[in-house]
């Protein structure tokens with residue numbers, strides 16, 4: 001397989017390189033840039049010395065069409081223009097940004113505050129939540145990799161919504177992310193002295209992942225309702241935890257929820273149901289493509305607390321993108337993704 005990575009020098013791009021480098025089906029990886037053409041990649045990132053001593057390439061349409069797969073890990077608003085002309089020209093396109101995730105164009109405009117991609121391209125894209133959309137991913141030329149928070153939240157709540165075990169109204173999803181979720185651009189939000197030893201809340205009720213989660217709840221869970229979704233920045237590099245609070249449907253027990261999660265994901269290699277909460281946390285999945293789930297019912301309130309953890313750069317971005325490539329090309333779904341989590 002011949003792979004091109006656009007936005008290779010960003011955090012998602014670097015993680016794609018790390019994972020694809022070990023992939024048994026990948027032979028060639030070329031790196032593309034919008035700003036640093038000719039820069040020797042290992043001069044920019046010396047941890048890649050002897051591994052990627054090649055120059056960054058200009059983004060050139062005639063060259064891009066020669067690849068089997070093009071990954072783009074670029075800010076919102078880039079692939080909406082870059083990808084549509086590449087459709088039907090050969091490469092499978094895997095987009096890590098939000099440009100093709102929302103089926104309703106007005107949602108994209110309202111939440112991303114940018115012009116949406118052409119509707120024809122959005123209609124051709126498959127939402128890349130691998131565990132829930134493998135059939136469409138297998139046939140798609142363009143895969144819209146999910147956002148990091150939606151990946152964690154949806155994997156935990158979709159089985160429970162689908163089986164009508166939790167009440168869809170009044171869902172509260174409380175989410176926390178490590179700083180790498182914001183990418184490598186410098187900003188006051190991720191300034192060390194303001195992030196370290198701080199816990200902050202941001203984009204309250206305005207996060208662009210709200211419509212993405214609600215859309216997937218409807219498509220895959222068959223349940224439609226507005227959610228309350230809050231995001232917090234935590235002083236760690238990687239990791240996301242989402243905690244969802246949901247009222248139980250009458251007669252449903254904790255055992256029912258656990259059995260459902262176990263059954264749903266029993267043949268899926270990257271989703272684990274963890275019953276012992278003792279060490280449950282982002283470190284259990286750090287550097288890996290796992291998503292760990294835990295659910296506990298509070299019998300006093302009849303409410304379930306549903307917890308999910310992922311590494312935002314792996315299952316939340318590059319790992320899931322590689323998993324989608326594996327599904328798309330009928331490779332072993334685990335190819336390139338068998339890293340043991342870095343717990344200590």
Ligand SMILES: NC(=O)C1=CN([C@@H]2O[C@H](COP(=O)(O)OP(=O)(O)OC[C@H]3O[C@@H](n4cnc5c(N)ncnc54)[C@H](OP(=O)(O)O)[C@@H]3O)[C@@H](O)[C@H]2O)C=CC1
Nearest residue numbers: 007009010011012033034035073074097148181183184317
């Ligand atoms: N970080 C995370 O945990 C996650 C990120 N995402 C999404 O993935 C995408 C990438 O995120 P991340 O890697 O963190 O971001 P970064 O800011 O770290 O990297 C983005 C890269 O995009 C390239 N770029 C910038 N502008 C353009 C342009 N106009 N045309 C082409 N390339 C451009 C830049 O490289 P160069 O200057 O060399 O072109 C830059 O290094 C974003 O849309 C983000 O929202 C999704 C899930 C998780």
Ligand SMILES: CC(=O)N[C@@H](CCC(=O)OP(=O)(O)O)C(=O)O
Nearest residue numbers: 076097098147148177178181182
């Ligand atoms: C910590 C942090 O800032 N995280 C980012 C996640 C970015 C992301 O995944 O956004 P896309 O929808 O563009 O892919 C955020 O909350 O916006």
